[in-house]
Amino acid sequence: xxxxxxxxxxxxxxxxxxxxxxxxxxxxxxxxxxxxxxxxxxxxxxxxxxxxxxxxxxxxxxxxxxxxxxxxxxxxxxxxxxxxxxxxxxxxxxxxxxxxxxxxxxxxxxxxxxxxxxxxxxxxxxxxxxxxxxxxxxx
Numbered sequence: 001x002x003x004x005x006x007x008x009x010x011x012x013x014x015x016x017x018x019x020x021x022x023x024x025x026x027x028x029x030x031x032x033x034x035x036x037x038x039x040x041x042x043x044x045x046x047x048x049x050x051x052x053x054x055x056x057x058x059x060x061x062x063x064x065x066x067x068x069x070x071x072x073x074x075x076x077x078x079x080x081x082x083x084x085x086x087x088x089x090x091x092x093x094x095x096x097x098x099x100x101x102x103x104x105x106x107x108x109x110x111x112x113x114x115x116x117x118x119x120x121x122x123x124x125x126x127x128x129x130x131x132x133x134x135x136x137x138x139x
Contacts, residue, residue: 003063012059019052079133087126094121 003009026045062070072080095111095118102109111118 003060004067005063009059009063012055012062016052016055016059019048019055021052023048023050023052075138076134079130079137083126083129083133086129087122090125091118091122094118 023045026041026048030041030045098109098114098118101107
């Protein structure tokens with residue numbers, strides 16, 4: 001297995017290693033220096049270590065593939081565009097439906113309380129539509 005060592009791969013590897021190092025520094029030094037006894041530095045440090053580890057794993061997986069394998073063909077670009085377009089309209093329709101339900105039944109809904117659900121609907125509709133168009137238009 002050949003691993004590429006170009007500047008893009010090395011940049012992400014260094015960023016991942018830096019995030020892991022920053023997380024270790026936050027875990028070890030910050031609670032002692034500042035005198036914080038609550039869990040905030042531990043959560044932030046753990047998130048940095050987790051994110052850095054994920055970045056290192058993703059860059060190593062990308063480094064094992066050739067540059068030509070990472071370039072999308074026209075079919076997959078068109079499928080992503082079509083799925084994104086229709087997911088956007090599903091998202092707009094969901095927002096209109098929520099607003100209509102709130103108006104008809106006189107619910108006191110604001111978009112702050114409903115936006116995570118609408119966001120999840122948009123994400124799942126994009127994933128499902130991308131899978132459907134990939135099956136429909138060859139794949």
